Every structure is written in C-alpha cells, then in structure tokens.
Amino acid sequence: MVNKRIQKLLQNTRGRSRRAESSNRGLNGENESQVVTPPHSPSETPNTELELQHNVEHGEEGSSQRSQNTRGRTVMRDVHSLGPNDLLVVRFNERGQPYGEMQPTLSNFVGTIARNGNLLPLSFLDWRKIPKNRLDLAWGSVTARFCIPTRHRNIVMQIMGAAWRRWRTEVKATSYDPNIPFDELLQIRPVPHKLTPEVWETLCDYWKKNERTSKINRENAHKKQRIHAQGRINIPTLEDKFFQENGVKPTRIELLELSCRSKKKGGAPIDDEAIRHEALLNEAVKRHLQDMPEGTDPRQVHEQAFREVFGPEHSGRVRCLGAGALPSQVFPEQYKRSHCQGYDTASDVTEKFKEMEEKIKDMEAREGAR
Incomplete structure (x- = not known):
C-alpha cells in the first residue's frame, strides 16, 4: 500500500509530465525533466522479492535494537512496493546531477539497494570488484521504480557506490576490532549481516592488513573543513x-x-x-x-x-x-x-604526415638514381 507521501509525489510527477507533454518543450534549457519508461525484464522479479525480504528483515532487526527515542534504518517500503505504472520521475541538471523534491527519495532508495546483502554483499573487498551482472541488477532495481534515462546511470551508480562504502565502514566500526584476534572476536560478537565465518574472516584479515591506510584515511577525514548542513538536500x-x-x-x-x-x-x-x-x-x-x-x-x-x-x-x-x-x-x-597544450591538433598531425611522406619519396628517388 502506497502511503500519502508517495501518493503526493506520484501526483506531482504525473502533473509535471502532463504539463511537459502539453507544452512540447522536451529537453529545454539547463534543467530537464526526464520521462522515460524503463524496460522490465522477468529476471528483475526474483531479485525484487529478495530485496523486499531483505529490507523487511533489516527493518524488523533495527526496530528490535533501537532505543526509545531513535528511529530505525530507512527501508523505503513504500517505494519498493510501487508498481510498474507508478514510476517516480527524477530531474537532472545540465551536469547530470539529480535535484528537486525527488532527489532525497532517490538517495534513500539507492541506500537500501546498497545495503542489500543478497544483491551487493559485503564479501567483495572493493566496489570496483563487484561483478557487472550484480551492478546491472542493482541498476534495474532503481529503474523499476524511477524514470531515469540510461545516460544518468553513472551518477546513480556513483551514489550507490558511496552508500555501499559507508555501509561497509559502519559494519567495520560496529563489528570489527583490530586489537582482538579473530577467534576471540567470534566469541564476543556475532558474525554481522548473515556473512559466513569464512567471508567474515577474509574481511577482517583485509582490514587488518590495511590498518595503516585506514588510519591515514581517518586522519584525512578529520581534516575536512566544510560541513554540509542541509541534510538530504543536495x-x-x-x-x-x-x-x-x-x-x-x-x-x-x-x-x-x-x-x-x-x-x-x-x-x-x-x-x-x-x-x-x-x-x-x-x-x-x-x-x-x-x-x-x-x-x-x-x-x-x-x-x-x-x-x-x-x-x-x-x-x-x-x-x-x-x-x-x-x-x-x-x-x-x-x-x-x-x-x-603539448599536443598536436589533427591538422598539425596531417601536415607532419605529409611531410614525412614527401621525405620518404625523396629518399626512395635518391636510392633509385644510384
């Protein structure tokens, strides 16, 4: 069941789409409103069910652990339950960045995809090493709820990658201790987020080997001078x-x-x-x-x-x-x-190529005369 907030967003989206169609403005000026129907493949359905199940589990787990005055982790059940005909339209500026009233909704939803252990597990040591088929499924989960043209995929996946790294950092901060041996760590703290003990041990070994790099990154993070104080508004x-x-x-x-x-x-x-x-x-x-x-x-x-x-x-x-x-x-x-600077233009390269051809012909003519 879609809640009132999403219903209002859908009404605004449909109203904007009708105004855009009536005026036939298309892509106009610097700010654009994209209305594209993304393709839906049968392969997205099982992944969607796994994703919803994963988010519900995390929602229940968060509600049992949170204190009285704190909210649980965002799971975006209302957006996950949208049908194929209720797609949310996201606007992008001339630099390809999402903005407007739908931007926080997109950002929160992408965060739930990044925390989906069935789709993007923490067992990968680097975001760049996640297989392309998993990233394609993650992108398909986004386009199943939002109207986003393919040319904006890079920025959406960049947002997802940043959310995945933040989630991995949070798991490390809450479940890992470099000063405790792995065998003792298993006895003190459970393996987080349904990872197998073997995968969790691989992650712990990786973090331990890169402790010096992590320390440098933490020091650089503390050097940050400017703070964004507008919350989810980008x-x-x-x-x-x-x-x-x-x-x-x-x-x-x-x-x-x-x-x-x-x-x-x-x-x-x-x-x-x-x-x-x-x-x-x-x-x-x-x-x-x-x-x-x-x-x-x-x-x-x-x-x-x-x-x-x-x-x-x-x-x-x-x-x-x-x-x-x-x-x-x-x-x-x-x-x-x-x-x-320092590079030849196409016309310069052509001129130099012609000069070389002429020199080669002169050399061949001289050899023939001998």
Whole structure:
C-alpha cells in the first residue's frame, strides 16, 4: 500500500509530465525533466522479492535494537512496493546531477539497494570488484521504480557506490576490532549481516592488513573543513532554489554560504570554520572589486576570490558543486586549453604526415638514381 507521501509525489510527477507533454518543450534549457519508461525484464522479479525480504528483515532487526527515542534504518517500503505504472520521475541538471523534491527519495532508495546483502554483499573487498551482472541488477532495481534515462546511470551508480562504502565502514566500526584476534572476536560478537565465518574472516584479515591506510584515511577525514548542513538536500537542489528565487545561478561562494548555514541557528554559519571562510571570501571579493574596472562581471570576481582562498581544484573534482560535477563541465574553455597544450591538433598531425611522406619519396628517388 502506497502511503500519502508517495501518493503526493506520484501526483506531482504525473502533473509535471502532463504539463511537459502539453507544452512540447522536451529537453529545454539547463534543467530537464526526464520521462522515460524503463524496460522490465522477468529476471528483475526474483531479485525484487529478495530485496523486499531483505529490507523487511533489516527493518524488523533495527526496530528490535533501537532505543526509545531513535528511529530505525530507512527501508523505503513504500517505494519498493510501487508498481510498474507508478514510476517516480527524477530531474537532472545540465551536469547530470539529480535535484528537486525527488532527489532525497532517490538517495534513500539507492541506500537500501546498497545495503542489500543478497544483491551487493559485503564479501567483495572493493566496489570496483563487484561483478557487472550484480551492478546491472542493482541498476534495474532503481529503474523499476524511477524514470531515469540510461545516460544518468553513472551518477546513480556513483551514489550507490558511496552508500555501499559507508555501509561497509559502519559494519567495520560496529563489528570489527583490530586489537582482538579473530577467534576471540567470534566469541564476543556475532558474525554481522548473515556473512559466513569464512567471508567474515577474509574481511577482517583485509582490514587488518590495511590498518595503516585506514588510519591515514581517518586522519584525512578529520581534516575536512566544510560541513554540509542541509541534510538530504543536495547542492544541485540548493542551486535550483536560488535560481528560482533570484533568476540567476549562484556562484560557488554563495553555494558555500547556503550549504554551511544552520536552520536551527536561524541561518547562521554552522561553526567557527564557516565564519572564518566567509570572512576570508568577503575580504577577497572586496579586494578584487577594487582592482577590477567598472562593469566587471561579479561572478568572475567571485570565482577569482574563491580560487584565491581555497587554492587549485583537486583532480577530477569541483568544489561546492556536489558529487558528479566535472571540471570539463564547469570550466570547458579552461579544460580544453589545459589539455591541448603539448599536443598536436589533427591538422598539425596531417601536415607532419605529409611531410614525412614527401621525405620518404625523396629518399626512395635518391636510392633509385644510384
């Protein structure tokens, strides 16, 4: 039985689809609303039943262990029970990131798939080593409830991979102790989440061998300076709300301020680090505005100030734009220039090839004359 929340989402989805069909806008502008009917294969049915059974088991287990004032783990029974004709539509921006009212629902549902031990077991030592057929089944479980085009599969699987790694980290934190031998650990704590003792021992050995790497990762995690204080609302959704209210897209400085402000504190910065960053950014913006001629685009000033305070971007990532934002999408001109330096263009290669052919012909003519 679908609850009231999902019924409302379905009504909004259908209303949006009817408006899109009546106006015949299709893919319009930077934000797109995708309405695609995913294929359903008979092979998805048994996996779906296993998945629902797994989520119900985890829901019952969580309800028996939780304390009086805490909620259990999200199992998304309402979304799992959707029929083939009740698909939820997710919107994606120009960078291929999900946003809008359906984004938290998609994120929560993908988390239940990542925690499905029948589909994506913890016995694999790395997300990249999970077989393709299992990943295809996981993707099919998502498209059986959401209308998501295939071109957005990478970002959805990226979200799923991050959720799977978080789940694995949580299991390690609650069930594993590097200071206790494995035989004693079995006597003190049960094997988690229906893993066999052999698989659990393999995991424990793997974690023990990589304890030094884990320590470095924990230290790097504690160095994180910026905190996202908007809960399940991701950066693209904040960006869209800002655009709807102001008619222009926010700069990265404005996105940083939006994501690091607390609702409980009346919109104040979440911590002292956020206050310090805002002060540094405001000072840099004022200094750049004084040096720039009149009529300079404020967005350009904000970008320069942001780079001055936070330094160069990490490889393959863009700060403050959320997961999935690539430098080639955000800075296309700069990306092309940096990647073209030191490489010949197609016309240059053709010219050099012709020159080599002419030299070879001259050498052959000289050999023939001798």
